Amino acid sequence: MTNKRKIFIFSVLGILVLILAILAIGSRFFTDILWFGELGYLNAYFTRIIAQIGMRVAVGLIVFLFFYINLRYTKNDLMYLINMSNNDRVQSIFPDREIPILNWLNLQRLKYLFLGISIFIGVIFSNIGAANWETILKFINQSPTGQVDPIFGRDVSFYLFSLPVFELFREIAVIIIIFTIFVVGLIYLLSSGINSIDINNLKFNLSKSAKNHLIILLILYLITKAIDYRLQMYELMYSDRGVAFGASYTDINATLPGLRILMVLVILLTGLAIFSLFKKKYKLIAGVVGVWIIASVLLLNVYPGFVQRFQVEPNELGRETPYIEYNINMTQQAYNLDEVETTRFDLDNELTREDVDNNPEIFNNVRLWDPRPIQTTFSQLQELRQYYSFMDVDIDRYIIDDEYKQVLLSVREMNQSGLNPQAQTWVNQRLKYTHGMGVAMADVSASTAQGLPEMFIEDIPPRTDTDLVLDNPSVYYGESTAEYVIVNNLEEEFHYPDGGTNVYTNYSGNGGVQLDGYLKRALFSMRFNDIRIMLADDISPDSRMMFDRNIQERVNKIAPFLELDDDPYPVVADGKIYWIQDAYTFSNRYPYSEPINQNINYIRNSVKVVVDAYEGDVDFYIAEEDDPIVNTYSNIFPGLFKSLDEMPESLRPHVRYPADLFSIQAEVFKRYHMENPTVFYNQEDVWDIPNENYAGSTIPVEPYYISTRLPGEENVEFTLMIPFTPANRNNMVAWMAARSDGENYGEIKLFNFPRGELVYGPSQIESRIDQNAYISQLLSLWDQQGSRVIRGNLLVLPVENSIVYIEPIFLQAEAGALPELRRVIVGYNDMIAMEETLLDALDVVFGEAEPTQELDEEELEDEGLADVGIDVDADPVEEIEPSPEELEEMEEMEDTVDPTEDPEPDPVEIDDIEDPELINEIINVYNQAQQAIQQGDWQSYGQQMDRLEELLRELEVSQ
Numbered sequence: 001m002t003n004k005r006k007i008f009i010f011s012v013l014g015i016l017v018l019i020l021a022i023l024a025i026g027s028r029f030f031t032d033i034l035w036f037g038e039l040g041y042l043n044a045y046f047t048r049i050i051a052q053i054g055m056r057v058a059v060g061l062i063v064f065l066f067f068y069i070n071l072r073y074t075k076n077d078l079m080y081l082i083n084m085s086n087n088d089r090v091q092s093i094f095p096d097r098e099i100p101i102l103n104w105l106n107l108q109r110l111k112y113l114f115l116g117i118s119i120f121i122g123v124i125f126s127n128i129g130a131a132n133w134e135t136i137l138k139f140i141n142q143s144p145t146g147q148v149d150p151i152f153g154r155d156v157s158f159y160l161f162s163l164p165v166f167e168l169f170r171e172i173a174v175i176i177i178i179f180t181i182f183v184v185g186l187i188y189l190l191s192s193g194i195n196s197i198d199i200n201n202l203k204f205n206l207s208k209s210a211k212n213h214l215i216i217l218l219i220l221y222l223i224t225k226a227i228d229y230r231l232q233m234y235e236l237m238y239s240d241r242g243v244a245f246g247a248s249y250t251d252i253n254a255t256l257p258g259l260r261i262l263m264v265l266v267i268l269l270t271g272l273a274i275f276s277l278f279k280k281k282y283k284l285i286a287g288v289v290g291v292w293i294i295a296s297v298l299l300l301n302v303y304p305g306f307v308q309r310f311q312v313e314p315n316e317l318g319r320e321t322p323y324i325e326y327n328i329n330m331t332q333q334a335y336n337l338d339e340v341e342t343t344r345f346d347l348d349n350e351l352t353r354e355d356v357d358n359n360p361e362i363f364n365n366v367r368l369w370d371p372r373p374i375q376t377t378f379s380q381l382q383e384l385r386q387y388y389s390f391m392d393v394d395i396d397r398y399i400i401d402d403e404y405k406q407v408l409l410s411v412r413e414m415n416q417s418g419l420n421p422q423a424q425t426w427v428n429q430r431l432k433y434t435h436g437m438g439v440a441m442a443d444v445s446a447s448t449a450q451g452l453p454e455m456f457i458e459d460i461p462p463r464t465d466t467d468l469v470l471d472n473p474s475v476y477y478g479e480s481t482a483e484y485v486i487v488n489n490l491e492e493e494f495h496y497p498d499g500g501t502n503v504y505t506n507y508s509g510n511g512g513v514q515l516d517g518y519l520k521r522a523l524f525s526m527r528f529n530d531i532r533i534m535l536a537d538d539i540s541p542d543s544r545m546m547f548d549r550n551i552q553e554r555v556n557k558i559a560p561f562l563e564l565d566d567d568p569y570p571v572v573a574d575g576k577i578y579w580i581q582d583a584y585t586f587s588n589r590y591p592y593s594e595p596i597n598q599n600i601n602y603i604r605n606s607v608k609v610v611v612d613a614y615e616g617d618v619d620f621y622i623a624e625e626d627d628p629i630v631n632t633y634s635n636i637f638p639g640l641f642k643s644l645d646e647m648p649e650s651l652r653p654h655v656r657y658p659a660d661l662f663s664i665q666a667e668v669f670k671r672y673h674m675e676n677p678t679v680f681y682n683q684e685d686v687w688d689i690p691n692e693n694y695a696g697s698t699i700p701v702e703p704y705y706i707s708t709r710l711p712g713e714e715n716v717e718f719t720l721m722i723p724f725t726p727a728n729r730n731n732m733v734a735w736m737a738a739r740s741d742g743e744n745y746g747e748i749k750l751f752n753f754p755r756g757e758l759v760y761g762p763s764q765i766e767s768r769i770d771q772n773a774y775i776s777q778l779l780s781l782w783d784q785q786g787s788r789v790i791r792g793n794l795l796v797l798p799v800e801n802s803i804v805y806i807e808p809i810f811l812q813a814e815a816g817a818l819p820e821l822r823r824v825i826v827g828y829n830d831m832i833a834m835e836e837t838l839l840d841a842l843d844v845v846f847g848e849a850e851p852t853q854e855l856d857e858e859e860l861e862d863e864g865l866a867d868v869g870i871d872v873d874a875d876p877v878e879e880i881e882p883s884p885e886e887l888e889e890m891e892e893m894e895d896t897v898d899p900t901e902d903p904e905p906d907p908v909e910i911d912d913i914e915d916p917e918l919i920n921e922i923i924n925v926y927n928q929a930q931q932a933i934q935q936g937d938w939q940s941y942g943q944q945m946d947r948l949e950e951l952l953r954e955l956e957v958s959q
Contacts, residue, residue: 027526034513034520035548039618041558044637051133059129063176064122070180071114073213077191078110121179125172132168134561139165141635145628147333149237149591150326151247157628159589160602163234170231173224181217188214215277215285222270229263237591241308242320243681244327245601246592249319254307258299265292317681324677330592334602335668337748342673345711345735345751347759349829351802353846356839361716362799365406365707366838367395367444368808369453370792372695373819374442377453378410380818382440384460385497387433389415391479394569395444395705396654397718400456400466404716406707407456409441411570411577411613413478426532427491431539434485434493434507434546436475438462439570439577445838451811451820457572460496461503471575476511477549477616478579479568484528484547487512491538511616512544520545551579551611558618559583559640561633562607565660573650576614580651582658583607583620585629594672596664605661606630608644610651621647623655623746655745657720657738662703665748666722666736673734673750686727687734692794693766701762701794708798710737710749717741723796725761732761735798751798762794765805765827773920774852775825775834776927779809782822788812790819804828806838922951 023030036045142161148154188210206214233256242248247256269288276285312319332338356363371393378390390410397406413436416429437460442453457464462473474495476487487493487507495505515521518534524545525533533539548554552564565582582605588595590602606624611617621644622630634641647655670687674680689700703722710717720738725731732753739747753759760768769775783789792808805827810819825834826841833844833851843849929944 023523024526027523031513031523031527031547034523036558038511038513039558039616041618041640044558044640047137047637048133051137052130055129055133055136056126057129059172060122060126063125063172064118066176067121067180067183068114068118070184070213070217071118072111073209074184074187074191075107075110075114077207077210078187121176125176128168128172135164135168137636138629138632141632143628143631143635146626150330151237151252152234154234156591159234159237159591160587160628161632163231164589166227166231170224170227174221174228177217177221177224181214181221184213184217212277215273218285219270219273219277222266222273226263226266226270229259229266233259238589242312242323243316244320244324245594246323246327246330248323249312250304250308252323254304255300258303261299262292262296265295317678320681321677324680326592327594328672328675328677328680330590331594331601331668331672334590334593335596335665335672336604337665337669337672340669340673340736340748340750342750342752343711345753345798346801347753347757347803348801349803351800351804351828351846353843353848355800356842356846359709359716359799361404362708362797363838363842364445365397365404366795366797366806367406367408367704367706368447368792368806368821368824368838369408369442369444370790370808370810371395371408373790373792373810373812374408374453375410376812376817377819378440378442381452382455382458383412386418386420387415388412388436388460389418389480390440392567394567396569396571396656397707398468398572400468404707405456406444406705406718407441408444408453409439409457409570409572411439411475411478412436412460413475413480415480416483427536427538429483430485430532431489431491431536432494434476434487436478436481437496438470438473438475439572441468441572447821451822452818453821468572469575470572470577472614473577474505474507475577475613476507476509476546477551477554477611477613479551481549481551482553484545484549486515486533486536486539487544487546488540489538489543490540507544509615511612511614512546514541515539515543515545516541546616549616551581554611554616554618555581555583555609559607559620559633565605565658567659568611569656570613571651571654573654574648576612578651579611579613580654581609581611582660583609584661585624585627585633587629594668596668600664603661603664604629605658607641608647608655610647619647653741656705656718656740657746659703659705659720662720662722662738666703666724669736669750670724670727687724688727690723690725690730690732690762692762693770693791694793695790698763704793704795705740706795706797709800710739711751711798711801715741717744721796721798723762725763730761730763732759732796732803735796759803760805760827762796762805765794765807765832768827768832769807769825772832772834773923773927775832777923778823778834780927782811786814788814802828809834918951918955922948922955925951 032045033042036042138161142157145156145160147156149156149159188206191207191210236247236251236256238245239247239251239255241251269285269292272288273285329338332340375390375393378393383389389412391413393408393410395406395408397404399405400407414433416424416433419428419433439457439462440455441457441464442455446454448454456466457468457470462470464470475481476485489506492504492506495503497503513520513524515524521534521539525531528547533545548557551568555562555564562583563586565584568579568581571578571580585604585606586600587602588599593601595601596603604624604627606622606627607630608621608623610619610621620641622634622641623644624630625643630641644652644655666689670689671680671683673687674683674685679685691698692701701723703720705718705720707716708719708721709715710719718740720740721735723732723735726733734750734752736748736750739745739749779789779791788811790810790812792810794805794807797804797806805825807825807827808821809823809825811822812819823834823836824838824841825832826838826845827833828845831845833841835841835844835852840849844851925944925948929948
């Protein structure tokens with residue numbers, strides 16, 4: 001083989017290796033191009049990539065040139081050092097050490113060394129530019145807000161978009177200038193040491209060029225410092241010095257003038273530095289720098305501290321009042337609370353049973369089924385195969401058979417980890433088990449005789465007895481879907497089980513990237529490090545690669561600048577399944593606005609994202625047209641966003657106000673409903689989110705969706721609401737509602753209860769439920785015999801001018817883990833009732849029916865509780881409490897009990913007893929004993945059992 005042939009072969013091999021290396025490195029980039037192109041967002045992707053590259057190059061090049069020019073300016077001094085280092089007549093500052101690099105360096109090598117160091121520094125700083133591409137693009141494409149800050153009168157867009165860019169470049173400039181001063185100063189220090197003849201009297205005599213160079217760098221630093229002082233004035237909008245967030249009295253009247261004085265002083269110092277550059281009066285600069293340092297301490301620390309201590313603190317409310325007003329106004333604007341409509345809720349408590357019948361859309365849509373227990377029920381009853389799973393359960397509203405209904409629904413997604421280990425092959429995971437199947441949809445308020453939800457859509461394939469249509473139930477994109485699959489392959493895809501056989505299908509949509517060439521298959525093989533994508537015979541040119549199928553990852557990949565709501569929810573429309581994902585724009589740069597955490601002091605639910613569960617298409621709709629941030633992003637990415645009016649008519653009725661945003665607004669509103677500065681300063685009317693008892697734990701009430709008719713409105717609406725209580729109090733003072741339907745979407749209303757009138761809060765209702773003898777007894781019995789009681793969310797339901805409290809009770813066997821809706825508790829006025837259905841409980845509290853007073857033997861057997869041996873004969877409405885004397889007697893008892901003894905008392909027949917007070921006391925003591933044993937408090941249990949024994953003897957005597 002000749003040398004030319006060898007060279008040719010090695011060259012070809014080298015080229016092939018290089019191509020493969022480029023493909024391996026760029027496979028993610030090229031496949032992402034295919035992914036964005038398939039979705040129609042290639043322009044948005046390239047905008048981002050070009051901005052990142054452009055900012056990286058721009059910042060890197062500027063830093064490289066600045067540092068390289070400064071290094072080149074030191075060339076003469078450094079070469080003098082190199083040339084003189086071996087001169088025996090010159091004393092070195094390193095007399096006993098060899099410096100090998102000085103022996104190696106020459107002028108040509110020094111140039112290359114400077115070039116390499118400068119490139120390295122430029123590359124490091126270029127990362128800052130690439131990381132801040134979004135900040136730069138928002139600055140260039142910013143939209144005005146129409147709101148101005150109260151101090152400088154600047155549009156808020158300056159703080160959102162411009163100020164961050166100015167601060168970014170100021171920070172980069174300060175860092176690179178100081179770093180350059182350090183490096184060149186070190187070079188000049190070494191060079192000046194060579195000039196000293198007497199080693200015993202060593203002096204660092206800088207050359208004229210070195211002094212001029214350092215003065216120029218000092219001038220540049222002073223210019224950046226003057227800019228820094230100007231920017232610090234605007235930064236006062238985020239001060240936390242005063243009683244409220246934002247610039248305070250001291251900031252405006254002490255710190256702000258100090259910054260102005262220092263800025264002028266630095267400008268004068270800059271002029272002196274320029275003057276000294278020509279007149280060589282260097283000591284003048286040193287003197288002014290000393291004055292500057294002393295002035296900085298006095299003007300930014302001493303004087304503001306003096307003003308705060310001796311002017312503000314003795315008269316704090318008077319001094320801070322206007323700044324508190326600024327804080328309240330700007331915070332309300334930032335969280336979209338400035339347009340909350342506040343009205344009085346005229347509570348009359350005159351609701352009747354007839355009113356219940358006249359509001360079927362309200363009471364037939366009370367969410368009795370809590371999303372958490374019903375998810376377990378769905379999993380037990382509707383997953384049907386181990387390879388299906390329900391991620392979570394969401395609430396929505398539909399018109400079903402011409403009737404307005406709230407529903408709970410969940411998507412049945414494919415869970416490949418549920419396949420048998422032997423079946424978890426590459427073919428099954430990538431080609432066959434590719435998609436989920438349909439949804440489970442249930443009525444929020446209805447249940448079967450067995451306590452299970454009444455289904456609107458159920459089973460596989462999905463079936464319904466309603467007018468709901470789900471022609472295409474396949475789910476290729478979902479909440480838990482993560483792995484890539486290849487659809488429309490020759491293997492055929494598993495569709496759904498049908499008895500003992502399976503039904504198969506092939507994908508017929510346009511989702512995914514078509515694998516119509518070996519190059520595409522090679523790229524995906526490299527991306528996923530899986531050669532089988534190249535080799536599989538079942539993949540045809542019509543096959544399609546689906547990846548990044550998780551809807552939140554999908555949305556985030558297209559628009560990483562949006563913050564996503566935690567809970568995307570499915571919608572059945574047009575015969576298929578869609579996902580709606582709420583997305584937020586946010587900032588921490590809104591002036592005077594109180595931060596909810598370190599990252600947010602402004603937020604809007606500006607974008608509604610719709611993802612097709614079959615096709616994977618992603619559409620972004622602007623829901624807040626007056627949001628400057630989303631309008632700025634729309635300017636940056638033309639074609640990315642659509643108007644909300646363009647959303648399909650079938651989806652528009654399912655848009656809802658997001659609970660995550662409402663929770664943030666409610667948290668802020670606890671303090672910022674106080675608009676009077678004096679009240680705010682004294683924190684006289686701080687509110688809180690009440691607590692409730694959920695599944696045995698005390699948790700804060702979360703916002704929840706209800707169907708109700710707001711005061712003054714004609715129609716029932718799908719509304720998100722939350723109650724408020726005073727801080728450290730349990731009574732309810734107000735409730736807030738966010739509207740979701742039609743033209744009213746996004747409106748927030750606050751309803752205040754009359755001052756001085758007691759309105760029970762959720763925790764007070766929970767306490768009254770706990771004190772009800774019949775309810776407490778029954779729940780205690782259920783909680784003992786291999787079952788668990790789950791108390792669902794306590795719903796505060798405004799109806800007409802009244803408040804109704806509703807709490808579902810679920811019973812779950814420890815073995816079966818299938819929650820069943822067994823009872824419904826209703827509270828109204830001073831009445832508490834627990835019955836099998838909501839309507840039965842409403843009948844009791846409105847006096848239309850007698851309350852359930854006992855559990856007969858047949859019911860006890862149905863519940864598996866017949867062996868308990870106690871009949872319950874207590875009024876479920878009337879509260880029963882031990883007298884103070886009895887409580888004192890119980891507290892004084894100190895006896896304990898052997899924990900190995902049987903805790904159940906002997907059965908007692910009390911059917912014919914004529915002393916109800918004694919019976920109620922027996923029941924109450926027994927309940928307290930059971931609570932004690934559940935808590936492991938054996939001493940209290942023994943005391944209660946002794947008391948129970950005394951009462952039983954007394955009962956025996958009375959008979």
